[in-house]
Amino acid sequence: MEVTARAPGKIILAGEHAVVHGYTAVASSIDLYTVATLRLRPDGEDTINLQLKDVGLDFSWPIQKIKEVVAHLGSPFSSTPTSCSLEIIKSLTALVDEQSFPEARIGLASGVCAFLWLYTSILGFKPATVIVTSQLPVGAGLGSSAAYCVTLSAALLAFSDSVKVDMSQKGWFIFKEAEVELLNKWAFEGEKIIHGKPSGVDNSVSTFGNMIKFKSGSMTRIDSNMPLRMLITNTKVGRDTKALVANVSSRKSKHPEVMGSVLNAIEFISEEWSNIIQLHALDDLSLAANEERLIELMEMNQGLLLSIGVSHAAIETVLQTTMKYKLASKLTGAGGGGCVLTFLPIQLSETIVDKVVGELESFGFQCFAAGIGGKGVQISFDSSP
Ligand SMILES: Nc1ncnc2c1ncn2[C@@H]1O[C@H](COP(=O)(O)OP(=O)(O)OP(=O)(O)O)[C@@H](O)[C@H]1O
Numbered sequence: 001m002e003v004t005a006r007a008p009g010k011i012i013l014a015g016e017h018a019v020v021h022g023y024t025a026v027a028s029s030i031d032l033y034t035v036a037t038l039r040l041r042p043d044g045e046d047t048i049n050l051q052l053k054d055v056g057l058d059f060s061w062p063i064q065k066i067k068e069v070v071a072h073l074g075s076p077f078s079s080t081p082t083s084c085s086l087e088i089i090k091s092l093t094a095l096v097d098e099q100s101f102p103e104a105r106i107g108l109a110s111g112v113c114a115f116l117w118l119y120t121s122i123l124g125f126k127p128a129t130v131i132v133t134s135q136l137p138v139g140a141g142l143g144s145s146a147a148y149c150v151t152l153s154a155a156l157l158a159f160s161d162s163v164k165v166d167m168s169q170k171g172w173f174i175f176k177e178a179e180v181e182l183l184n185k186w187a188f189e190g191e192k193i194i195h196g197k198p199s200g201v202d203n204s205v206s207t208f209g210n211m212i213k214f215k216s217g218s219m220t221r222i223d224s225n226m227p228l229r230m231l232i233t234n235t236k237v238g239r240d241t242k243a244l245v246a247n248v249s250s251r252k253s254k255h256p257e258v259m260g261s262v263l264n265a266i267e268f269i270s271e272e273w274s275n276i277i278q279l280h281a282l283d284d285l286s287l288a289a290n291e292e293r294l295i296e297l298m299e300m301n302q303g304l305l306l307s308i309g310v311s312h313a314a315i316e317t318v319l320q321t322t323m324k325y326k327l328a329s330k331l332t333g334a335g336g337g338g339c340v341l342t343f344l345p346i347q348l349s350e351t352i353v354d355k356v357v358g359e360l361e362s363f364g365f366q367c368f369a370a371g372i373g374g375k376g377v378q379i380s381f382d383s384s385p
Pocket residue numbers: 034052053054055107108109110111112132133134137138139140141142143144145146148194195202239240241242332333334335
């Protein structure tokens with residue numbers, strides 16, 4: 001018996017970083033997915049195997065070994081989401097490090113720890129093979145860590161006693177509402193291991209899909225009929241969300257008044273973003289006017305993100321290039337490299353889009369479009385032996 005789960009990545013339209021400090025962010029799912037397949041191994045086998053295809057890593061742990069690491073700290077197996085203590089993170093990291101972790105992939109170790117924590121907490125010590133693949137660039141601001149935690153939580157819960165599912169159902173489906181809430185809480189625990197101090201916006205939008213407004217741990221769904229088109233440019237500059245979030249917090253403690261004012265300004269930007277897209281009326285005149293307002297908000301949001309220290313020379317190159325075509329851009333996610341959004345007005349000609357893409361790609365960046373909105377996490381069973 002095998003379960004496959006898939007969870008979308010996301011773009012943050014406004015409010016990244018501010019949301020970590022209790023201010024509002026607006027985010028949307030995108031139609032690029034991380035997929036996890038979990039196959040229970042026959043009784044008698046005694047390993048948990050994790051294959052991370054995108055990063056070329058393959059782990060096999062004897063169950064006895066994992067038990068020794070986590071069990072001496074008290075049985076983690078739990079039907080309610082619990083946080084992984086620093087002590088267990090240390091023990092798990094030592095276990096992961098045993099399988100010679102190449103230097104350049106060190107950031108990936110926390111993702112493997114998150115896997116081990118979610119696995120042992122949700123499923124206990126059942127032998128299985130888990131394979132993860134993704135359409136998202138890993139560590140580039142499109143919520144790959146959240147999609148990874150959400151999809152793993154879904155696959156694990158599907159075989160746990162915490163949720164009731166009809167395994168004979170065909171096609172993609174999802175658990176009942178309360179069980180999806182539980183899944184989101186588990187994914188948040190995984191995100192904590194990877195991000196340190198996540199706000200919860202990324203795992204929530206990956207779990208529930210569509211567009212959301214997020215503030216102080218709670219989410220409001222946004223209903224919008226405003227068409228939105230964004231070009232996504234991956235600068236391919238590697239970065240780490242955990243370090244960027246920590247740098248912003250340190251700047252905030254050094255300059256509390258200035259940072260408070262900047263983050264408060266970002267709050268107003270997010271509020272205005274959500275008002276514009278929710279109240280949008282379907283006529284050409286209001287479309288052009290609303291697009292203009294969103295463009296200005298994006299420019300201001302980017303300026304404020306630069307001021308809190310999360311831009312990068314490569315991001316600035318994208319901004320300057322798109323500005324030549326009178327197009328507004330802003331970083332998305334944690335910044336410091338990674339992906340940049342460029343607002344494409346609906347009436348903009350494809351000739352201009354092709355020219356911008358050509359110029360951006362001449363710097364070695366990679367441009368793509370992604371569908372905005374769409375379903376959150378889903379699972380599907382395959383009962384073939
Ligand atoms: N497909 C994957 N395979 C293995 N590990 C993954 C995968 N996707 C995400 N990860 C884990 O998530 C980490 C990247 O998370 P990080 O939060 O830094 O970037 P992001 O989530 O892509 O961007 P942002 O948080 O800004 O949206 C990786 O180092 C790895 O631990």
